[in-house]
Amino acid sequence: MDFKKAPLILFASLLFAVTGLQAQTKHKAKPPVKRTTGGLKASIDAGQKVFTQYCVSCHQADALGVPHMNPPLVKTTYVLGDKTRLIKIVLNGFNEDVEINGETYSNSMASHDFLKDQEIADVLTFVRNSFGNKAPAITAAQVKTVRATNKKS
Amino acid sequence: MKNRKSLSVLLPVAAIVGFILFNACKSGEPANNSKDSVTTTTPITDGGAGLKLPEGFNAAIVADKLGGTREIAVTPQGDIYVKLNRAKNGKGILFLHQEGDKATVKTGFGTFGGTGVYVKNGYLYASSDEEVFRYKLNAQNEVINSDQPEKIVTGLLNRREHEAKAITLDNDGNLYVNIGAYSNACQVDDRKKGSPGQKGCPILDSAGGIWQFKADKLNQHYGDGVRYATGLRNVVGFDWNQQNNQLYVMQHGRDQLHDLFPDMFTTQQSAVLPAECMYALKKGDNAGWPYMYYDQEQHKKILMPEYGGDGKKEGGQDAIDPIAAFPGHLAPNGLLFYTGNQFPEKYKNGAFIAFHGSWNRAPEPQAGYFVVFQPFKDGKPSGEWEVFADGFAGTAAQTASGRAEHRPCGLAQGPDGSLYVTDDNQGTIYKITYKK
Numbered sequence: 366m367d368f369k370k371a372p373l374i375l376f377a378s379l380l381f382a383v384t385g386l387q388a389q390t391k392h393k394a395k396p397p398v399k400r401t402t403g404g405l406k407a408s409i410d411a412g413q414k415v416f417t418q419y420c421v422s423c424h425q426a427d428a429l430g431v432p433h434m435n436p437p438l439v440k441t442t443y444v445l446g447d448k449t450r451l452i453k454i455v456l457n458g459f460n461e462d463v464e465i466n467g468e469t470y471s472n473s474m475a476s477h478d479f480l481k482d483q484e485i486a487d488v489l490t491f492v493r494n495s496f497g498n499k500a501p502a503i504t505a506a507q508v509k510t511v512r513a514t515n516k517k518s
Numbered sequence: 519m520k521n522r523k524s525l526s527v528l529l530p531v532a533a534i535v536g537f538i539l540f541n542a543c544k545s546g547e548p549a550n551n552s553k554d555s556v557t558t559t560t561p562i563t564d565g566g567a568g569l570k571l572p573e574g575f576n577a578a579i580v581a582d583k584l585g586g587t588r589e590i591a592v593t594p595q596g597d598i599y600v601k602l603n604r605a606k607n608g609k610g611i612l613f614l615h616q617e618g619d620k621a622t623v624k625t626g627f628g629t630f631g632g633t634g635v636y637v638k639n640g641y642l643y644a645s646s647d648e649e650v651f652r653y654k655l656n657a658q659n660e661v662i663n664s665d666q667p668e669k670i671v672t673g674l675l676n677r678r679e680h681e682a683k684a685i686t687l688d689n690d691g692n693l694y695v696n697i698g699a700y701s702n703a704c705q706v707d708d709r710k711k712g713s714p715g716q717k718g719c720p721i722l723d724s725a726g727g728i729w730q731f732k733a734d735k736l737n738q739h740y741g742d743g744v745r746y747a748t749g750l751r752n753v754v755g756f757d758w759n760q761q762n763n764q765l766y767v768m769q770h771g772r773d774q775l776h777d778l779f780p781d782m783f784t785t786q787q788s789a790v791l792p793a794e795c796m797y798a799l800k801k802g803d804n805a806g807w808p809y810m811y812y813d814q815e816q817h818k819k820i821l822m823p824e825y826g827g828d829g830k831k832e833g834g835q836d837a838i839d840p841i842a843a844f845p846g847h848l849a850p851n852g853l854l855f856y857t858g859n860q861f862p863e864k865y866k867n868g869a870f871i872a873f874h875g876s877w878n879r880a881p882e883p884q885a886g887y888f889v890v891f892q893p894f895k896d897g898k899p900s901g902e903w904e905v906f907a908d909g910f911a912g913t914a915a916q917t918a919s920g921r922a923e924h925r926p927c928g929l930a931q932g933p934d935g936s937l938y939v940t941d942d943n944q945g946t947i948y949k950i951t952y953k954k
Contacts, residue, residue, distance in 0.1 A: 419711075421880050422777050425920060431877040432925075432943060433603065434588075458710070462678065471678040473700075475710035 405502055412491025415484045419477060429498040434472045436465040438492050445500045452503065452511040455485050480506040551757035567903035567948055570908040577950045580621040580670055582615055584945035588937055589684065589928035593659035600940060600947065601644055601789065606629040611635065611644050621947060627664035633754065634685035643693065645683040647676040648889065650695060671695060671731050671738045675724050680752040685910040688758050693733040694765060698752035699726035703772050703824045704808035711778050715824030719808050724747050726807060728767065728799065749805040749837060753909035755853035761867050762897035767798045768850035770869060772811055773878040782829045794848050806837025814843035842899040848886035851927045858935025861952045868894045872926035872939060883918035887911040889926055907950060910941060
């Protein structure tokens with residue numbers, strides 16, 4: 366992670382002051398607490414935790430996936446492309462016989478619709494801005510809209 | 519919020535610590551009484567071809583860059599058949615001829631990708647992910663009509679997850695086919711956190727077991743076969759043990775205990791649990807998936823958490839016990855009982871197991887990518903297993919990250935007792951020999 370830490374520390378100490386003890390007792394495996402504000406860096410940072418908790422075992426720490434089983438999340442058309450399609454992958458899971466950067470992957474990805482809008486926004490923003498990817502952030506509002514119209518069909 | 523910042527610093531540190539611990543274990547120090555570390559009792563030396571082998575053994579790369587080389591068969595003439603997971607230039611089976619330590623591709627045939635290949639009684643058997651074919655061989659064990667295979671079994675389930683149809687044959691005209699469960703733990707929604715296990719898991723009707731078919735009858739469907747053993751999540755490495763006249767299998771244990779049950783399992787526990795189990799099967803046996811898993815540290819069959827387990831409650835009362843248990847997620851893809859005379863006496867009738875290597879240990883360091891030897895006596899494991907051939911992955915860092923150069927997959931024994939190992943990552947075939 367090569368994002369600059371200065372605004373983060375500022376933001377962190379601010380929030381630390383506000384939330385006080387809560388931050389100290391927070392379990393590291395738990396998803397981040399509800400957050401209403403925060404810039405790109407904060408979203409990326411929160412998204413990294415969601416990634417470590419829910420995505421890393423399949424897509425791996427370097428996001429390069431596992432040959433023939435789990436696809437990479439590095440510069441794929443899904444990661445960098447259409448936001449709605451990307452959000453739907455996390456909401457509905459993914460198990461289709463498609464080629465991802467020229468390879469097929471046999472494992473199946475479960476629905477992660479139990480994640481909050483903000484968590485999905487954060488994890489996708491993190492993925493889209495890490496591992497050599499560069500793409501616009503995804504917001505909780507966008508996830509909310511997709512979720513509202515998303516009836517698996 | 520402080521935690522959040524420190525995590526990005528702590529993670530790499532934890533990874534390094536884990537990595538050091540892991541390697542400490544590897545070099546022979548038992549770590550907190552668990553056998554999840556990889557111990558080794560035989561001195562390991564540079565065996566050539568980038569591999570570490572016990573004293574006296576040597577490895578040569580007889581062929582490379584072949585494609586996704588899965589299972590392998592070596593004929594009495596020393597020729598090689600190897601199955602590619604995906605057909606390359608329209609050819610899914612390669613035939614190689616050996617001269618000394620080099621094997622050259624003579625022909626390729628069979629348009630289908632897949633895993634299984636086996637030579638027996640004048641036929642070459644090979645499987646796609648849905649069917650099993652056989653090709654008639656001449657007296658030199660060469661395929662006669664490579665474009666006219668006989669279809670032995672057809673219509674097997676392939677839902678992509680655990681799709682490989684590994685095959686083996688016994689001495690009584692039977693063919694055994696693994697049909698892997700298209701699921702992790704038979705949840706209503708596969709791998710979804712919070713989704714419960716299905717009662718009376720319906721997958722077991724058509725998958726999650728070993729099916730037995732006639733080796734010489736054409737166009738058999740499920741109905742023509744027998745569900746020989748059930749409750750096996752996925753088997754790739756299996757072999758007919760000639761000494762016991764019995765089928766032995768290596769199961770790939772379930773994934774994601776921590777992902778799905780973070781309150782019950784730490785990432786460290788989830789990295790080593792459950793065991794990768796070896797079973798000696800008899801017709802009608804049930805190995806217990808998806809209702810239980812085997813914990814190699816408690817030496818117990820544990821109730822699967824999707825079915826009410828908590829990591830301690832026992833389960834699988836009607837399931838057979840494994841005869842050997844290995845650390846989690848190492849992915850046993852090849853099993854071979856050594857019957858040759860070339861290797862020292864201790865290897866005779868023992869089991870070689872090719873571990874493809876883990877992925878489901880992240881964020882903990884990955885492990886595996888080696889060939890293990892499990893000593894046997896009178897058809898039963900006897901004594902500790904040890905790493906026989908290591909170094910396929912490359913550096914220790916490549917092992918830990920899972921970015922392995924080579925991933926051991928198939929095993930075969932040559933007519934002179936040499937051991938052949940395939941790597942399906944770069945399409946390498948290794949030949950391991952012993953010199954007194």
